[in-house]
Amino acid sequence: MPVDAEDLPAPATPGPPAGLVTVGCLDEPPGYAVRRPVGARSWLFTWTTAGRGLLRQGGTAAEAGAGELVVLGPGVPHHYAVAPGAGHWAFWWVHCQARAAWGGWLRPSLLGDRLYAVRRVPRELWPRVTGAFRRMHADARWAGEAAPPGPEPEPVPARVAVAQGAAARELALSGLEEVIVLATAAAAAPGAGAAGRVDPRVRRAAALLAADPGAAHTVESLAAHVALSPSRLAHLFAEQLGQSPMRALRDARLRHAAQLLEATGLPVERVAAASGFASPYHFSRVFRQRYGLPPRDWRARRAGAAGETGTGGAGEEAGSAGEAGGRE
Structure with a gap:
């Protein structure tokens, strides 16, 4: 049975003001x-x-x-x-x-x-x-x-x-x-393995991808870092994290690229290279598949939305503002 947020009685607390x-x-x-x-x-x-x-x-x-x-x-x-x-x-x-x-x-x-x-x-x-x-x-x-x-x-x-x-x-x-x-x-992936936890070697491989997405990672290089065979790492990674190591690497590179586009003025070609994409054309194509816009248009939209109040989802259109009062 769904639980509605209004079920618990409490005085209404004003939402936080925008821009903080x-x-x-x-x-x-x-x-x-x-x-x-x-x-x-x-x-x-x-x-x-x-x-x-x-x-x-x-x-x-x-x-x-x-x-x-x-x-x-x-x-x-x-x-x-x-x-x-x-x-x-x-x-x-x-x-x-x-x-x-x-x-x-x-x-x-x-x-x-x-x-x-x-x-x-x-x-x-x-x-x-x-x-x-x-x-x-x-x-x-x-x-x-x-x-x-x-x-x-x-x-x-x-x-x-x-x-x-x-x-x-x-x-x-x-x-x-x-x-x-x-x-x-x-964090361990829900339901991973009999104990509901991710194998430490898989976690280390995922951490390597997240820490340096622009590096020239391969399944072989990741497997060598965590003392597994490439086939065993690929199997455990997909089983426990729900995607292949190379798909996880692409996702990490796209997140890194989105951050660079939002936080820096680097040209798109340099963002692509810094994020590990050998071809700026390939980068633009997969970025558009993920975020719905080419990198330049996405950056322009983010710049235009800066400082405005929004209510979109994390990763595309985020809400804004903070709370100035003492009670959060």
């Missing part, structure tokens, strides 16, 4: 809840450090425990609260406009209604992800002079950080991108 990137951390007792009957115009990223939260968006629900990244896309009614039976919910949160390249990373974790749940992030990565949120919180407060401030002392920063300047905004978004890449690249 905001970062905060909360540790809330039972009874804490936020309800937005029309959703928000920005994306909301949450990383749980302790306790449990329950997030509902449209007809989709996800419970978040420690070490889990749950993302709510814009424009869908949502409600989130301390999970029933939990003693508290401690979590980092960010409201912002999603970068186009994030869609490819998040898409495998989509549960429905623009709700993404990234689970099974290896415990050894939790400190680094939490540290990235702390650096985001510090970078968002940078005024552009001297060095950015250091992270606030443990355990929980008491204030919400609002990125006012362009430099602070880009630093904060880069920190969030680190979180997304770390969490999604390392």
